[in-house]
Amino acid sequence: MTQRRSYAVGTGLFIVLGFSALAYLATQTTSVANATQGASYMVETHFANVGQLKTRAPVKIAGVRVGSVQSIELVPGKEEAKVTLSIDDRHKDIPDDSVATIFTSGLLGDQYVGIQFGRSKTPVKEGGEIGLTRPAQQLEEMLGKFFGGGSAPDRLGGTFHVTAEFTNVGALQPGAAVKMAGVPIGSVDSVVIKPGSSEATVTLGIDKRYSQIPDDSSAAVFTSGLIGSQYVAIQPGGSPEYLAEGDSFVLTQSALQLEDLIGKFLVNGSPSDNKSGGAQGSTQPDNAGKK
Amino acid sequence: MTAKGDNVVIRSLTQIGACGLFLLTILAAVPRSLRHGRETVRQIWFVGAMSLTIVMTCGLFVGMVLGLQLYDVLSIFGGTSATGTVVAIAIYRELGPVVTALLFAGRAGTSVTAEIGLMRATDQLDAMEMMAVDPIAYVAVPRFLAGVVALPLLGVVFCAMGVFGGHLVGVTWLGIDNGTFWSNMTATVDVHKDIVNGVLLKSFAFGIVVSLIAVFQGYTTPPTSEGVAYATTRTVVASSIAILALDFVLTSFLI
Amino acid sequence: MTDDAIVRIRGLTTVLNGKTIFDNLDLDIPRGRITAIMGPSGTGKTTLLKHITGQMRGDAGSVEVDGENVPALSRERLFGLRERIGYLFQNSALLTDFDVFENVAFPLRQHTRLPEELIRNIVLNKLQAVGLRGAARLMPTELSGGMARRVALARAIVFDPALILYDEPFVGLDPIALNQVLLLIRTLNQTLGITSVLVAHELAAVQKVAERVYLIANGKVVAQGAPDSLADDGSPWTAQFFGGEADGPVPFQYPAGDYATALGFPGGKA
Secondary structure: OHHHHHHHHHHHHHHHHHHHHHHHHHHHOOHHHHOOOOOEEEEEEEEOOOOOOOOOOEEEEOOEEEEEEEEEEEOOOOOOEEEEEEEEOOOOOOEOOOEEEEEEOOOOOOEEEEEEOOOOOOEOOOOOEEOEEEOOOOHHHHHHHHHOOOOOOOOOOOEEEEEEEEOOOOOOOOOOEEEEOOEEEEEEEEEEEOOOOOOEEEEEEEEHHHOOOEOOOEEEEEEOOOOOOEEEEEEOOOOOOEOOOOOEOOEEEOOOOHHHHHHHHOOOOOOOOOOOHHHHHHHOOOHHHHO | OOOOOOOHHHHHHHHHHHHHHHHHHHHHHOOHHHHHHHHHHHHHHHHHHHHHHHHHHHHHHHHHHHHHHHHHHHHHHOOHHHHHHHHHHHHHHHHHHHHHHHHHHHHHHHHHHHHHHHHHHOOHHHHHHHOOOOHHHHHHHHHHHHHHHHHHHHHHHHHHHHHHHHHHHHHHHOOOOHHHHHHHHHHHOOHHHHHHHHHHHHHHHHHHHHHHHHHHHHHHOOOOHHHHHHHHHHHHHHHHHHHHHHHHHHHHHHO | OHHHEEEEEEEEEEEEOOEEEEEEEEEEEEOOOEEEEEOOOOOOHHHHHHHHHOOOOOOEEEEEEOOEEHHHOOHHHHHHHHOOEEEEOOOOOOOOOOOHHHHHHHHHHHHOOOOHHHHHHHHHHHHHHOOOHHHOOOOHHHOOHHHHHHHHHHHHOOOOOOEEEEEOOOOOOOHHHHHHHHHHHHHHHHHHOOEEEEEOOOHHHHHHHOOEEEEEEOOEEEEEEOHHHHOOOOOHHHHHHHHOOOOOOOOOOOOOOOHHHHHOOOOOOO
């Protein structure tokens, strides 16, 4: 029997060890460690856009976690999200005119709700509402602001179609913007290979409000900033005649590949340029070898 | 059971089918084996507690090597502060349950197969039958249950050791800030997704599969020393394949 | 004599993998006696014991043990019956996990809730009977073949069964151990009145204890009677078996095709 009892004791120890390891993992290495402890109260907020915010995301004041997102639901009949915040009872003194904002931790991190205090002396109550909110900033919009990409305008006035032929359209996609003087005036309808040649035919849908485009204007494929999307830019010419439905641009400038641009900076040109590859091979130093 | 002329596919299918039926036999015998609770406790000691050393050692080394590799790779992107997070997630979701199950199959599964096989070869199972003791309830079920209970616990211990190993390398040797290491980990690792669905659920499923295969191979082995040797090999091969295949299936459902 | 038979087998027919093991076999084991079942290797003597314990079932016929028809019993009833039957395995089949004491105590622990004190008394009593009380704390691997068989015997009689089946109890024993086992079989039979069935092929040993011998060959009982008279009853089976002839009704050659054909000679019977 002593033999059996020692097995029972050993097995018991083993099970206890296993469960304590589990408790350690669960409490010390996971987000449970950040979970609110004790009582909390609910506060309602409304956002026009919650972005990637998820339930259980942190709620922070001055960067310190004070609670978590309890629920996110769409307000019926409105383009608005109701976000319920569960805030720790220790933080009872949030002014009722505070501003709730959806922030992103770092450039690519998770989103959280940040509360910036207002000046009111009355704190927000259980079940109350933080009325002032700022919605999630979409990364695309922020980048768009930097790079001037912007989106295609609404086509309220109808469109007319003109075509342009490019030797290289780069990454131009249907739906990309068409701009004149940086102002969107239409969008790319289709990008197809012209039958029997190596050129691409791009059909542009241009708003009828901008029908006065000289017929000797040139079209170019540009890139918004360094990593932005590509668009078609129209540089007006001096002709008194205007482009009409079905016409095509005479002058076009193809897309510049980023690689080519960078290659121009380098003394030896683009190593991917196969046409002169044989001649360059002898003069080009072996970069890899030197490094 | 199967004719020698049958090809590999038919033989494998026969084995899988027989294994499935054996699972039903075992499950049906679970109520009858409740009176052998002591035997189950004893088997948890043998398959579980006796595997602790190998599981803890391997967990430590896996955590350490992960810490080292990740630090090396992440330093390219200046992201070494994420080392702890990635170590924890990699271990909780994949390496913990899978490596533990593979170790378990090698350490405990083989010994269960060999033990039952030898009991069969030396008539001990028949002797139990003759003493009016059901060998399924007394021999097969306790070892099966012990594996199902022990593997999740071993998996959790493996994970704890792995995180400790990652901390040892990352913080103590390579100088990642201790606070950064832990806070990034605690901010990202999720109890439900990474621990419950990762370590526990997977280990539980692997526990069922590995224990079933080990007990089945032992129970159906031809009662010769050659038969026992083959059965032991088959336990390792079949368990390893089953663990990795099941891991993929489970992951695709859980992710 | 057959009026009080503890085992009554009638018309037992068993076919295993296309091979007929028993062909309409009739056999009675008288209560309170020592009966030996003999026969050439491979005639299914052990299989016959397995029919008596219900581990195997025949294709036809009945096996009645202590008034119950074994093939028809439910699992619970069968287990109940087995508690009244002791079985001594050829290789002893001790549980290698446990020491000698726990091996003998195993059936008690599994089937009763006796206090530890009582279990200890019963086990030591049985071990004393087989002369191994001093070996109670040894593990099975530390025992010689003869000792292991005596421990297995102590385990088989721990419930004081009405019937003990001995499967090849004399195989691999030196003369001293063999005589110890013989003595035990006789003592158990005489002092406790336990019916004993021996499966063996050592004629000399069987003659010392058995009161009745069945000779089985080709799935049938080919001879039966007292061991002394059996050897010279004139049947070719007994003459070959007890005389130890290499060839006879039990052929030296395993059944095979024509030898010349197998060797590829053209003259063979095709």
